[in-house]
Amino acid sequence: MNAKRDFTSLPVIDLSAIRGTDEAARARLARELHDAARDVGFLYLTGHGMAPELFDGLIDAAKSFFALPLDEKMKVYIGQSTDHRGYVPEGEEVFYGATKDLKEAFDLSVDLPADDPDYLAGNPMLGPNQWPDMPGFREKVYAYYEAVMALGRDLLRAFALSMGEEAGLFDAMVTKPPSQLRLVHYPFDPAAKDATGIGAHTDYECFTLLHVTAPGLEVMNGLGQWIDVPPLPGAFVVNIGDVMEVLTNGAYVATSHRVRKVQEERFSFPLFFNLDYHTEVAPLPRFRRGDGTDMPAMIAGEHLFAQTAQSFTYRRKMLEAGTLKLPESAHALSSFGQEARQKAG
Numbered sequence: 001m002n003a004k005r006d007f008t009s010l011p012v013i014d015l016s017a018i019r020g021t022d023e024a025a026r027a028r029l030a031r032e033l034h035d036a037a038r039d040v041g042f043l044y045l046t047g048h049g050m051a052p053e054l055f056d057g058l059i060d061a062a063k064s065f066f067a068l069p070l071d072e073k074m075k076v077y078i079g080q081s082t083d084h085r086g087y088v089p090e091g092e093e094v095f096y097g098a099t100k101d102l103k104e105a106f107d108l109s110v111d112l113p114a115d116d117p118d119y120l121a122g123n124p125m126l127g128p129n130q131w132p133d134m135p136g137f138r139e140k141v142y143a144y145y146e147a148v149m150a151l152g153r154d155l156l157r158a159f160a161l162s163m164g165e166e167a168g169l170f171d172a173m174v175t176k177p178p179s180q181l182r183l184v185h186y187p188f189d190p191a192a193k194d195a196t197g198i199g200a201h202t203d204y205e206c207f208t209l210l211h212v213t214a215p216g217l218e219v220m221n222g223l224g225q226w227i228d229v230p231p232l233p234g235a236f237v238v239n240i241g242d243v244m245e246v247l248t249n250g251a252y253v254a255t256s257h258r259v260r261k262v263q264e265e266r267f268s269f270p271l272f273f274n275l276d277y278h279t280e281v282a283p284l285p286r287f288r289r290g291d292g293t294d295m296p297a298m299i300a301g302e303h304l305f306a307q308t309a310q311s312f313t314y315r316r317k318m319l320e321a322g323t324l325k326l327p328e329s330a331h332a333l334s335s336f337g338q339e340a341r342q343k344a345g
Contacts, residue, residue, distance in 0.1 A: 005222030005253065010229060010237070011036045015151075016047030018158040018167075026161060033162035037240050037248075041255030042219050044235040045155070045209070054147050055211060057140035058183070062267055065106060065132055066185040076130040078107060079314035083119060083127030084180075085109065092313050103259075106183040110149075110176060111142060118176075118277070124305045124324075125178035126277060145181045145271070148209055152179065152273035155238070156206065163248060164286055173275045178301055179205065180274075186216070186259070186266035202254040203241040204307045205274035205300070210237040214266040220256040229257075242303060242331075243275060246295050249283035277301025302327040 013032045017025035036043040065073070070089070078086040088105040108129045112119055119127035131138045153174060157167040210217075217229040217237065229237060245254040259268075275281065282297035306326050309315040318324035 005039055005041075006225075007040045007221050008227055010040060010042050010044050010219075012044040012046060012232070012235065014047035015045055015155060015158060016049070018154050018161075019049075029158055030161035033158055037159070037162065037244070037252035040219075040221075041240045041253040042229065042257070043238050044232045045238045046235045048151050048236060050147055050151060054144045058144040058211075058269060059213065059267060061134075061137045061140040062106070062183045062185065062269075064134060065137060065183070066104060068132070068134075073104075073132070076106075076132050078130075078312070081127075081130055083109075083123065084125055084308055084312075084315075085127070086130035087132075088312075093311055094313065094316070103184055103186050105185070107180055108141065108145065109178055109180045112176070123277060123301075125301055125308075126176070141181075141183070144269075148181070148271045149179060149273070151236075152207075152209055152271060155209070156273065159207070159244070163284060165284070170275065173279045175276055177274045177276050178304060180272045182268070182270050182272075184268040184270070186214075186268070188263070188265040190263055201258070201311075202245075202256055203239060203270075203272055204243070204304045205241040205272040206243045207241050207273050208237075208239050209271040209273060210239070211269045212237065212267070214264050216259045216266055217268075218258055218260055226258070241272070243281050243300055246281050246298060247284055247287070249287035249289065249295050251287055274304060275300040277304075296329075298329055298331070299327070302329065303331065306331065 011032065013029070013036060015029065017029040020026070033043075073087045074089070076086040078084060078088050078092070080086070085108055086106065088107060090102065090104050093105075109125070111129045112127050114128055116127060153171075156170050156174065160167050160169040163169075212231050215228070215230045218226040219229055219239070221227055231237075239257065240252050240254050242254050244252050277300065279300040280297055281300050281303075283294050288294050306329075309319060309324060309326060315324060319326065
């Protein structure tokens with residue numbers, strides 16, 4: 001086990017150098033990202049350039065939506081979507097170990113037209129969003145989505161540098177990615193005790209850009225210990241996902257994380273930044289060992305689809321009924337990250 005992964009706090013990294021021309025500053029950023037991704041799998045990101053008004057609008061929209069009666073929210077229930085968009089009621093999502101979550105959510109992604117060829121072909125993760133009939137909701141939420149996606153493209157270029165590659169290595173792989181934004185609501189519960197609000201898991205994509213309003217997030221270090229990750233004002237929390245773990249052949253770890261149940265009302269806004277659906281993900285040449293132990297290749301979108309199909313109740317029912325099938329290369333839930341390493345060890 002790599003002792004450096006026995007962390008007790010997260011590094012803070014300023015991204016602003018990726019937009020500048022100072023090569024020394026860009027090299028320093030690359031080294032800091034490399035060390036954080038290798039040793040921790042999580043970091044606080046500053047220098048992101050996101051306007052505070054975007055966060056304010058997103059929170060306002062989320063509060064208004066989740067305050068609606070359940071029957072109103074269920075009008076955009078995710079189970080009536082063919083491309084995995086819409087409202088996720090409490091208990092819909094089940095993680096490894098069959099633990100039902102204690103939250104509700106609203107999921108969206110790149111808002112494609114109804115005549116998009118991938119959508120018409122039946123792609124399970126690409127297509128139009130379901131939007132509630134609420135004035136200003138779509139505008140506020142999608143403005144945030146487009147801005148955080150632009151930030152994600154900058155961060156992806158910085159990660160390419162951290163891997164020893166050219167900054168633009170992945171640019172052609174993010175033309176229409178199924179990168180999902182979740183609006184997550186943990187209701188106020190004065191009787192709450194220290195318990196799990198969302199089960200331990202890794203994220204399925206490249207990386208996650210998280211904005212959160214209250215504590216509760218915990219990550220697993222190399223000793224299998226759960227480390228608290230309190231919000232840092234003005235910063236995103238970033239974590240490595242399964243795709244980047246494969247790209248680096250396990251050098252960058254998709255750190256397992258969970259949410260502890262807290263009494264206060266909590267909103268969480270993760271953007272799961274992914275590569276284009278059909279992108280083949282395999283260890284980059286510089287990370288290959290060539291001794292038969294390299295991580296197997298996978299298709300970015302198929303991995304995302306397979307994981308959602310195994311963790312969302314409406315899709316699990318479709319699997320059981322035979323109306324939905326997993327890709328042949330599908331991984332079981334909790335196959336990546338520190339938790340998987342602890343089980344294997």
